[in-house]
Amino acid sequence: MFPWFAVGHMTLFPHLSNRLAERDCFITFLLPAKAIQQLQHFNLHPHxxxxxxLTVPHVDGLPTGTQTASDIPIQLNHLLATALDRTxxxxxxxxxxxxxxxxxxxxxxxxITKLLGIEAINYSVVSAASIAIVLVPARNVPKDRAITEAELLPFGEGITFYERIPKAMKTSDALAIRTCHETEGQLCDYIGSQYGKSVFLTRHVLPEPSKRPLEDRWCKWLSGFQRGSVVFCAFGSQIILEKNQFQELVLGFELTGLPFLVALKPPKGASTVEEALPEGFEERVKGRGVVRGAWVQQLMILDHPSVGCFVNHCGFGSMWESLMSDCQLVLVPHLGDQILNARFMAQDGWFSKESLSKAIHSVMNKGSAVGSILKENHRKWREMLENKGSMSSxxxxxxxxxxxxxK
Structure with a gap:
């Protein structure tokens, strides 16, 4: 397995590997050394x-020591692709x-593999919808649609993103997608017909419950609030907001009047989240609001009974993992596939503190008609995802x- 060097992508591969190891498959991961330290605890079958x-070579323009996408702003991903190619x-x-x-x-x-008689399989951990809309041959023809700036920029040496992924799919012997027939079956059939290849589905392979306890500081803090009352927010390892968006976001949490825990990277132009907070914010929310600029145990926080709402960026991995908790969801996508996943926000991803507060209350208020509908839909999704027989099959x-x- 040789995934893209982003934590959100790499993390999904050990979950599948554990399921394959249960069926006596041997798996070798090719990963940056730093990523191995981060993912080692997911390995349930080290034998x-x-x-x-892998030693990630330096590329001019990347900060020294860059190994994963978490080390850089998303605007430098194209240089990380060059580093990956140089491995x-x-x-x-x-x-x-x-x-x-x-x-x-x-x-x-x-x-490489064709010279050795080895089969190559392209495993996609984004939604089939994202692939079908953007990356199939019929839609990847610039003369038939508007050309975006991103399509013209390199993503690696001498190749763009919109050339890179289709090339991997075209030259593979088969395609695999982290989805299921129940949700995206027709789209998977369409992708297979476009590429003329078999499409294997793994379903949304989710992690086993963690055996590591939640950090004592968060366990104590969360336990100080009523069941289902805390709003938790995390936007993944790469989303870096503009300062005004960051401030609008935290002011939205203040406006709810609810307790909240926010885990975000410092916004652009700030070295810490504390220096970017609105004036007087910390004093006003003291005791009920925490803004954290470092990594937190997302899955374990979502499992805490005090957490009732998860505000997230709708990355494909986080989206399905969050459905396994009892938390209601508020989705704030930023990038193309996240917007497709959420089908929720405007094209620039902007939100106001008022709209965020309103969305949170609409899903958390017990008397809310919208909240009741969403809660029932959430329950149905969770039952489907928790069906171990379906996962196993x-x-x-x-x-x-x-x-x-x-063969």
Whole structure:
């Protein structure tokens, strides 16, 4: 497995690997050394799942020591793609040494695997909707639609993002997507017909309940509030807001009158979240509001009984993980696939403190008609996701598909 060097992407691969290891599959991960430290605790089968460290080369324009997308603003992702591509010699050496049956691909990996008779499979951890709308051949023709600035910019050396992903899909022997027939079956069929390849589905492989306890500081703080009363907010490892958006967001939480815990990176132009807070904010929310600029245990916080609402950026991984909790959701997407996931916000991702406060109250107020509908929908999704029999059958089928591919 050789995922994109973003924590939100890399984290999803160990969850699938654990399910495959339960079926006696051997998996080797190719990851930056820093990422191995972050993901090691997800490995439930170390005798079958091994982590192979990659040295991420320096690329001019990247801060020294950059290894993952969490180390940089999203505007520098194209340079991280160049760094990933420059690990090719290391990746090729590992593939030659262990001769796997299957390799998850970057766009250049099939050039290596085809020489060795190894199959390449493209595993996508974004929604099938995102792929179907943007990355299928029929829609990836600039003369037939408006060309965005992002499409013209390199994403790696000599290749754009909108060339990179389709190339990986076209040159792979099969496609795999982290979704299920119940939610995106028709879109998956469309993608398969566009690329002329089999599409294997893994369902939304979710992590096993963590055995690590929630940090004592957060456990004590959250326990000081009534059940289901706290609003928790996290926007992932890469979203960095403009200062005015950041201030509008935290003022929205203040406006709710509810207790809240916000975990965000400092906004642009600020070295800490504290220096970017609105004047007088900390004094006004003292005792009921915390804004944190460092990583927190998201899944364990969502499981705490005091947390009743999760305000998130609707990354594909966070979206499905959040449905496994009892929290109501308020979605504030920022990037293209997040907007597709949420189908909620305007194209620039702007929000006002009033609209945020109103959205939170609409899902948390017990007498709210909207909240009742959303709560029932949430319950149905959670039942579907918690169906262990369905999850197991999807993974069994995925393993059978892989076995047939390598025969």
């Amino acid at each position: 079958l799942i091994t982590f192979q460290p 090719r010699d290391q990746v090729e050496t590992v593939i030659y040494d262990i001769r796997p049956k299957l390799v998850n691909v970057a766009h250049w990996v099939p050039e 999807y993974v069994d089928k995925f393993v059978q598909n892989m076995q047939q591919l390598v």
